Amino acid sequence: KNLRSKSSSPAIFWSGRSKKVPIFLFKADALGCNFTEHKSIANKYHMSFKQPKGDCKLVRTLLTCHGFKECEASSVNYNIIWTGSHVKPYFLSSMLKFQKVNHFPRSYEITRKDRLYKNIEMMQQNKGFKHFNFVPQTFVLPREYKAFLFHSNKEKCLWIVKPTSLSRGRGIFLTNSPEKALVDDNVVVCRYIDNPLLINGYKFDLRLYVLVTSFDPLIIYLYKEGLTRFATVQFNKSSKFMGDSCMHLTNYSINKHSSAYVSNNDASVEDRGSKWSLSGLLRFLRENHYDTTALMMSIEDVIIKTMISGEFAISAACKAFVPHRGNCFELFGFDILIDEKMKPWVLEVNLSPSLACDAPLDLKIKSNMISDLLSLVGS
Numbered sequence: 001k002n003l004r005s006k007s008s009s010p011a012i013f014w015s016g017r018s019k020k021v022p023i024f025l026f027k028a029d030a031l032g033c034n035f036t037e038h039k040s041i042a043n044k045y046h047m048s049f050k051q052p053k054g055d056c057k058l059v060r061t062l063l064t065c066h067g068f069k070e071c072e073a074s075s076v077n078y079n080i081i082w083t084g085s086h087v088k089p090y091f092l093s094s095m096l097k098f099q100k101v102n103h104f105p106r107s108y109e110i111t112r113k114d115r116l117y118k119n120i121e122m123m124q125q126n127k128g129f130k131h132f133n134f135v136p137q138t139f140v141l142p143r144e145y146k147a148f149l150f151h152s153n154k155e156k157c158l159w160i161v162k163p164t165s166l167s168r169g170r171g172i173f174l175t176n177s178p179e180k181a182l183v184d185d186n187v188v189v190c191r192y193i194d195n196p197l198l199i200n201g202y203k204f205d206l207r208l209y210v211l212v213t214s215f216d217p218l219i220i221y222l223y224k225e226g227l228t229r230f231a232t233v234q235f236n237k238s239s240k241f242m243g244d245s246c247m248h249l250t251n252y253s254i255n256k257h258s259s260a261y262v263s264n265n266d267a268s269v270e271d272r273g274s275k276w277s278l279s280g281l282l283r284f285l286r287e288n289h290y291d292t293t294a295l296m297m298s299i300e301d302v303i304i305k306t307m308i309s310g311e312f313a314i315s316a317a318c319k320a321f322v323p324h325r326g327n328c329f330e331l332f333g334f335d336i337l338i339d340e341k342m343k344p345w346v347l348e349v350n351l352s353p354s355l356a357c358d359a360p361l362d363l364k365i366k367s368n369m370i371s372d373l374l375s376l377v378g379s
C-alpha cells in the first residue's frame with residue numbers, strides 16, 4: 001500500500017519504512033542496452049565535475065544516459081527498481097523473470113549492527129571462534145546490560161557506544177566506564193579497537209563496495225576500488241583524548257567539519273588529503289613494505305564470512321518471496337578497520353552505501369563502480 005501511495009512528483013514513490021526512502025523504477029528503451037561505455041560517461045562527469053546530488057542521482061543519471069526512462073511507480077512494465085530500502089514481500093512476489101530490484105529480502109541480517117554481531121557470534125559458536133573473530137565484541141543495551149557489565153568487569157578496556165537509531169557518527173562516544181554506556185537511547189556498545197594501523201599518525205578506515213547477485217548459491221563481487229577515510233587529529237589512545245571524535249571516528253560527516261580536513265580536488269591524485277582511494281592506500285603500504293596481497297586476502301576472507309553468516313536467513317527469505325533466481329541483487333558498503341597487526345575488522349555493513357559525490361575522487365570511484373555493477377547485473 002505504501003509503495004504505491006503517490007508523492008507530489010509523479011515518478012517518485014515512498015516506501016513505508018520509518019525513514020522515507022525514494023524508490024525509482026526504470027525501463028530500458030533499447031533492448032540489449034549495456035554499460036560497456038561507462039568509462040567515457042564517468043570521465044565526462046569527472047572532467048566537467050557535474051556533480052550528481054544525492055544518492056539516487058548518480059544511478060538515475062547513469063541509467064538515463066544509457067537509454068533508460070524513469071517510469072510510473074504503478075507500472076508493472078519496468079526493468080529495474082532502485083530504492084534506498086527493502087521492498088515489501090508482496091511486491092517482490094509479483095516480479096517477472098527479467099525484472100531486478102537492488103535489495104534482497106532480509107538483508108538487514110548483515111546490515112543491522114545488532115543482527116550482524118548475533119549472526120557472527122553464532123558462527124563463532126558453530127564453526128570455531130578463531131575463524132569468525134573479525135567483528136569487535138558487541139552488546140545491545142539496555143537489553144544486554146548485565147552481560148555487558150560482566151564482560152567489562154572481567155577486563156578493563158575502552159568501549160565505543162553507538163545509538164542504534166543514528167548514523168554518520170552522530171551520538172557516538174567512547175567510554176572506559178561501563179555504567180556510562182547506559183543512556184536513554186537504545187545503543188550498541190562495541191569493544192574499541194585501540195591499536196589501529198596509523199598513517200602519518202592518523203587513524204583511517206576503508207569503505208569497500210561489495211555486490212551480491214545471489215545468496216543461493218552465494219555469489220559475491222568485491223569492487224577493485226574503494227575509499228580510505230582518515231581522521232583529522234593524530235591518534236592517541238590515552239583516555240584524556242577519549243572525547244575527541246575527530247581523532248577516534250573516521251566518518252567523513254564528522255571530519256569534514258574539522259579545520260584540519262584536507263579536501264582533494266584532483267581525482268587523478270589518489271593519496272592526498274583526508275580521503276584516499278583504496279589503490280592509493282595499497283600503493284602507500286607496498287612502498288612501506290607491507291604485504292598488501294596478504295591484507296587483501298584477509299579482507300576477502302572476512303567479507304565472504306560475513307555474507308555466509310547471513311546466507312541462511314536471506315536465502316530462506318528469497319525462497320519464500322522471490323519468484324525468480326535473478327530478481328535481486330544488492331550493493332553493500334563494508335566499513336573495515338585495519339589494526340597494527342594488519343588484521344581487518346568489520347565495523348559495519350551499510351545498506352545502500354552513500355553514493356553522494358562530494359569530491360572528484362568520490363565521483364570517479366562511485367560512477368565507475370555503479371556502471372560496472374549495472375553491467376554485471378544486466379548481463
Ligand SMILES: Nc1ncnc2c1ncn2[C@@H]1O[C@H](COP(=O)(O)OP(=O)(O)OP(=O)(O)O)[C@@H](O)[C@H]1O
Nearest residue numbers: 136167168169170190191192193249250251347348
Ligand atoms: N569497534 C571500533 N573500534 C575502533 N573504532 C571504531 C569502532 N567502531 C567504530 N569505530 C570508528 O567510529 C566510526 C563510526 O562507526 P560506525 O561506522 O559503526 O558508525 P555510524 O555512525 O553508524 O556510521 P555510518 O554512517 O557508516 O553508518 C568508524 O568509521 C570508525 O572510525
